[in-house]
Amino acid sequence: MLILSRKINEKIMIGEDISVSVIEIRGDQVKLGVEAPRTVKVFRQEVFDAIRAENKAAAESVPVLPALQLLNNSKTKT
Amino acid sequence: MKVATKAYGVVEVDERQKIQFPLGLLGFEQLKDYVLLDAEQHPFYWLQSIDVERVAFILVNPFLFRPDYELDIADQELQDIGISDPKNALVFAIVTIPADGSPMTANLQGPLVINKDAHVGKQMILMDGRWKTKHDIVAELAAARKAPC
Numbered sequence: 001m002l003i004l005s006r007k008i009n010e011k012i013m014i015g016e017d018i019s020v021s022v023i024e025i026r027g028d029q030v031k032l033g034v035e036a037p038r039t040v041k042v043f044r045q046e047v048f049d050a051i052r053a054e055n056k057a058a059a060e061s062v063p064v065l066p067a068l069q070l071l072n073n074s075k076t077k078t
Numbered sequence: 079m080k081v082a083t084k085a086y087g088v089v090e091v092d093e094r095q096k097i098q099f100p101l102g103l104l105g106f107e108q109l110k111d112y113v114l115l116d117a118e119q120h121p122f123y124w125l126q127s128i129d130v131e132r133v134a135f136i137l138v139n140p141f142l143f144r145p146d147y148e149l150d151i152a153d154q155e156l157q158d159i160g161i162s163d164p165k166n167a168l169v170f171a172i173v174t175i176p177a178d179g180s181p182m183t184a185n186l187q188g189p190l191v192i193n194k195d196a197h198v199g200k201q202m203i204l205m206d207g208r209w210k211t212k213h214d215i216v217a218e219l220a221a222a223r224k225a226p227c
Contacts, residue, residue, distance in 0.1 A: 039154040047203060051188035052105035054174065054211040055201075058135050058185065059106070061175040063085045065119035065136065066182060068143075068219065 081113055083126045084134035091115070097125070097197045100159075104188065104201060109133055112199075114192075122173065125190070137170040140186055143219040147209070149189060151202055159191065159198045168192040173215070183212040 004012055011021040017037055024031040034042050081091045095113045102110050106127075114137075115124040121142055127133035140147045149169060161167050169191055171184040186209040192199035 039152050041152075041155075041203065041205070043203060043205075047187070048104060050211050051185065051201070051203060054185045054188065055103050055105045055135075055172065057176070058172045058174040059133055060177070061136055061173065062177050063134075063136075064175070065117050065122045066175075066216075067119060068121065068215070 081126060081128055082131040083115065083124065084132055085117070085124055085126075086115075089115070094197070096128070097192055097199050099190075099199050099201070101200060103135075103190075106133060123170065125170075125172075136173040136175065137190065138173050138184055138215065140169060140171040140184060140189065143184070143215050143222055144186065144213065145222055147186060148206070149191070149202065149204060150206060151191065151204075155200070155202060156191070159193045159200045160196045161191070161193045166193055166195050168194045171213075174212070181214045181216060184215050185211045186213050187211050 006012060006022050008022050008025060011019045013019050018040060019035045021033045021035075022030060023033045036042055079091055079093060080088055082088050091113045095115065097112050097114050099110050099112065102108060109127045109129055111128040112125050113128060115126055117124050117136065121139060123137040125135040125137050156162070156164070156167065169189055171186055171189050173182060173184050175182045187204050188201050188211065189204070190199050191202050
């Protein structure tokens with residue numbers, strides 16, 4: 001892992017079009033600003049963890065499907 | 079082709095039901111080949127791993143209980159699975175039915191988007207804070223029924 005020291009308002013660049021800047025440091029919390037093209041998705045790690053955990057829970061589902069009373073105007077087409 | 083399924087034992091499956099997830103699903107990255115099966119109970123589907131019998135996901139069309147559901151997905155991500163026209167996309171939410179009897183939920187934050195022509199899919203991650211990993215399907219269906227269309 002590359003470890004860099006930065007002060008407030010200093011940045012690191014990732015490639016040519018992604019920058020991460022240190023906006024604020026307060027106690028054990030650091031506020032970061034990320035500038036990246038729209039095609040680059042930026043998430044907190046927790047979002048990935050939550051979806052991974054939910055996939056695992058889904059795979060453990062009870063394989064007994066309940067009946068659903070659907071909206072009258074909905075039709076599924078696949 | 080024959081596939082060993084979690085829900086129905088070994089079943090005969092048409093090649094056209096195969097769907098490939100080149101990146102796998104989060105937490106299941108190593109499994110890339112699935113088949114999509116109609117569940118015995120409408121409107122659910124099974125996404126069954128071809129390689130591992132016990133790995134299968136229950137899917138539902140999220141718009142059935144959340145008519146207001148929206149997916150904001152970058153064109154680039156759709157192009158990853160060969161979709162240039164959103165009309166070619168199928169959208170599913172993965173359903174969790176907990177063993178402890180708590181409500182059945184759907185994951186609207188990590189939907190599956192499938193190119194229905196190429197049979198290639200990807201799990202997307204939505205940034206919109208409205209969409210969570212656990213949406214109570216029955217409760218939200220009841221709310222949708224009350225709301226004016």
